Amino acid sequence: MWVTSSCNAALTPTSVALGNFDGLHLGHRQVVQPILNRSTFEPNSATVSASGQSLRSNPGKDQNSESKHPATCNNDSASNSLSGLTSDADDRPYSTVVTFDPHPQEFFTGQPKKLLTPLAEKVELLAAMGVEQLVLLPFDRELAALTAAEFVEEILVRQLQASRISVGLDFRFGRGRAGTAVDLQSIASSYGIDVTLAPLYSCGEGDRISSSAIREALASGDLRKAHQLLGRPYSLVGTVVGGQRLGRTIGFPTANIELPPEKFLPRFGVYAVQVLIKNQAVEIKDPSFSYDWKHPQSPISGKASDLSILSGVMNVGCRPTVDGQQPTIEIHLLDWSGDLYGQTLSASLVEYLRPEQKFASLDALKTQIQADCDVARKVLSKPT
Template sequence: MWITSSKDTVLTPTAVALGNFDGFHRGHQQVVRPILNPNQVAVDSQKVGGGYSETTPPFGISGYGTVVTFNPHPQEFFTGQTKKLLTPLPEKIEILRRFGVQQLVLLPFDKDLASLTPTQFVEQILVEYLQATRVSVGFDFRFGRHRMGSTEDLKAIASQYGIDVEIVSRFPCPYGDRISSSIIRESLTEGHLNRANQLLGRAYTLLGEVVQGQQLGRTLGFPTANLQLPPEKFLPRYGVYAVLVTGLAARYGKTIAPQLGVMNIGCRPTVAGDNPTVEVHLLDWDGDLYGQSLTVSLEGFLRPEQKFASLEQLKAQIQRDCTHARTYLQARKNLPLLD
């Protein structure tokens, strides 16, 4: 997947999906599908797809299948505060690549972009910059200064330049009027992991590098990988999770199946921890993990964070957590993947 934030290096012409796409949930996926190669078999979000050339537009689409998003997130620009993201940029890149997107354009969201009228946005961004031949947006997409442009405005203005606009209808959601990143954040905060994963269409993931920790888990007989995440990563409810871990193959140069694991997110109140940590114990692994980038898929929420009266009680609970996680993950092997 080609990634650029410069009009000098963008691959044109383009078939564009417009939006922020934080989380890339099932609603977002519906917006992106119209700009993908129609001959490509649907790519499951947990498998690697794509295979486009960086020099040839995909067959059947009059332009490079391009996701256009904003960097930083518009809310950060207007509020001046860092926004916690479901998918920080490295995660978003990997998910889009696996989904089959050919190009990712990161529009710098600044004062100049924010001040464009809807007509100027179409003319300067879609026509001149991207040379778009078609555009796909969600039903509630807004654009231009003060978000004054509607989807119907986009359709009317773009038609003057021969740009076809597809407005993707509302994706059904059993937990509200529509699937949204806000509902997913709320679900994760409350520990409703299954709900969040259903809305995402895949397991919520954490992507980070293994760094040196206090090695308390090793002294208890359960060595853990301390995961350093991007500071903007949105953390779910503190507690213990059953997880699947990938990324081990990079160091060992061979195919390694996803590893079963148990993960703790929180401040470790039993040992008077101050700052939240993310620690993963692999149930069937004893190799070196330092410096590796791991992807941790949250498959099940086992219990909330709690304080124990002694380290012995903590150790006994960790053993129960490991047994619970193994049973849970092995039972899920026979379940179909979320569509």
């Protein structure tokens, strides 16, 4: 998958799914579905870049043209070849998700927004779906000032050469969020562009599927509801870093996980988790970073049969027994030992076991951890 923050570097023409897509929940997937090119589904590679060169010729697009909102970060060192992005028809549109970075809410409030799917996770999820391109529009004052009509003309028509657009029925865009999904349909029709309006979806219990509802469920420890709305378990993905090694001294060594700072944390407490040791992770360090990525089959793509999924107990919290101050993520893998430092773990939350609590002694903590492990084994041994 090709990822770029420059419209000038985007592969065109495009078939566009437009939105924020935080969480890539079941409702989001209905927005993305109409733009997928199933005949070219190749969910095993990605090139991440802030800019780059087109991988096939783009008839009718002036690569040197300047946009009123260029969203550019030109970089000629980006990779110019990708596996899985070839077609017999050069004019077949690239299935493209267009989103905003930072999240518009973060831009307008000035407050960092906690995300269900930070960029690296979003890249992996979209690649697993078969999306060929992710365009990250830098959300700044210039972009925010575009009217709905200007956004369509400048970004979707002239820069991305969109031939089809898909949005959720509640999508808003343009200056002051004045444009509606119906407005988009009307404006785009004047350019001969079809717009699909995905309806709002609810889960089996009648709860509307939304990123906000998922955050609320996670904040309360309701993993069943979060799973229903997401269509998959919520996961914490991060790198194993050094810690105080206290767990090792009481017989329960833990892997300390460093998450992206913008990652949304679930309710503090202890969880039964399934853990995947990932061979590679999407890594995006700065605007000029490029990365050719081939991932193994993974639970994200629903094809985990050839992988070893480990069972574990995870604590999310501040470790009050040892007077911890900052939230930490610690995972104890059941019946497994080895060196994990520097590796990337993906922990899927299966069941919330108990709230975080302060114990009178390390012996009391040790006894409780053993009890947590016993419960986790029973939970994780149940057929899914």
